[in-house]
Amino acid sequence: MxxxxxxxxxxxxxxxxxxxxxxxxxxxxxxxxxxxxxxxxxxxxxxxxxxxxxxxxxxxxxxxxxxxxxxxxxxxxxxxxxYVGPWLPEPLLTAPDVAEDVELAESVSxxxxxxxxxxxxxxxxxxxxxxxxxxxxxxxxxxxxxxxxxxxxxxxxxxxxxxxxRPRQVVPASASRAALEAFRRAIETMDTQALLEVLAPEVVLMNDGGGIKQASPRPILGADKVTRFMLGVLGKNTDRAITLSPTVVNGAPALLVHLDGEFDGVLAAQVEGAVITGLYYVRNPQKLTRVTAETSLTLR
The missing domain is CATH 1.20.140.160 (PhyR, sigma-like (SL) domain)
Known part of the structure; x- marks a missing residue:
């Protein structure tokens, strides 16, 4: 041609x-x-x-x-x-400006x-x-x-x-970034109290390993249980070096998780007010192929 x-x-x-x-x-x-x-x-x-x-x-x-x-x-x-364990949607790396389009960001969250x-x-x-x-x-x-x-x-x-x-309220992307940053610092410094403060008392954690990676077979409910699980998998009870890197997934702030330098998964969150009410941890490697290059989404 x-x-x-x-x-x-x-x-x-x-x-x-x-x-x-x-x-x-x-x-x-x-x-x-x-x-x-x-x-x-x-x-x-x-x-x-x-x-x-x-x-x-x-x-x-x-x-x-x-x-x-x-x-x-x-x-x-x-x-x-x-499917083995909880099923979560396949996360997509999206352009940062998608998070500023409230209608689009909510629809693909x-x-x-x-x-x-x-x-x-x-x-x-x-x-x-x-x-x-x-x-x-x-x-x-x-x-x-x-x-x-x-x-x-x-x-x-x-x-x-x-x-x-649906979530009771839609918060600005800046509020989600702030909550995830507090979460990241708490995990990386293994600060139990700081983690409890950024999690809502009724927070729900779902993690999707697809039977390939280790994951809880059921959703984990409550700040105390979620804190113990997250620090157990990513912090105090392991000898692995953890790195949590900010990204934008499905139109919302999220974290890329690396353990000992190896990519382990994507951690997305639902934020209401200033606290995290939902955590979605996708570890199934078959669902992690779209987080290295941006996917273009549009409602028009």
């Missing part, structure tokens, strides 16, 4: 919307690897479409992506049922992604398309194979379900 050659219209349209389509698929699936597979399936179907019959390219591509993601989401249920896991596949698709991407009810109906009236009911039910479980 010469420098003056241009891609065909179908390819240009797909590339122009690729980041949006990936974000749709990722929010529905919680897995970057599966989202990439969905994009491949979307492209195969899109490449056979007669573009002259397409009135709205964005809507058409989102509809294809949603259908493919729904098919995959239903199949993932069996995988998750057989670890806490929100876990709430979406409690929805049925159709509820999740409807909620994601309506709440995050502001897709019309008629378009969603075409994507999920329901009537617009049914989609409105599903959207209302899903919104009520999510509102009852």
């Amino acid at each position: 010469t420098e003056h050659a241009t891609a065909d219209p179908a390819t240009e349209a797909f590339v122009a919307h690729r980041n949006l389509l990936f974000t749709v698929a990722y929010e529905m699936l919680g897995s970057a690897a599966d989202a990439e597979d969905v994009l491949q399936e979307t492209w195969l179907r899109w490449s056979d479409v007669d573009l002259e019959q397409v009135r709205d390219v964005r809507a058409y591509l989102v509809r294809i992506t949603t259908r493919q993601a729904l098919n995959r989401l239903r199949g993932m249920k069996r995988r998750k049922e057989a 670890m806490a929100m992604m876990l709430v979406l896991e409690t929805l049925s596949p159709t509820e999740r698709a409807v909620f994601v398309l309506r709440e995050a991407f502001d897709v019309g009810y008629d378009e969603i109906a075409e994507a999920v194979g329901k009537t617009p009236a049914a989609v409105r009911q599903i959207a209302h039910r899903a919104r009520r379900h999510v509102d009852a479980r």
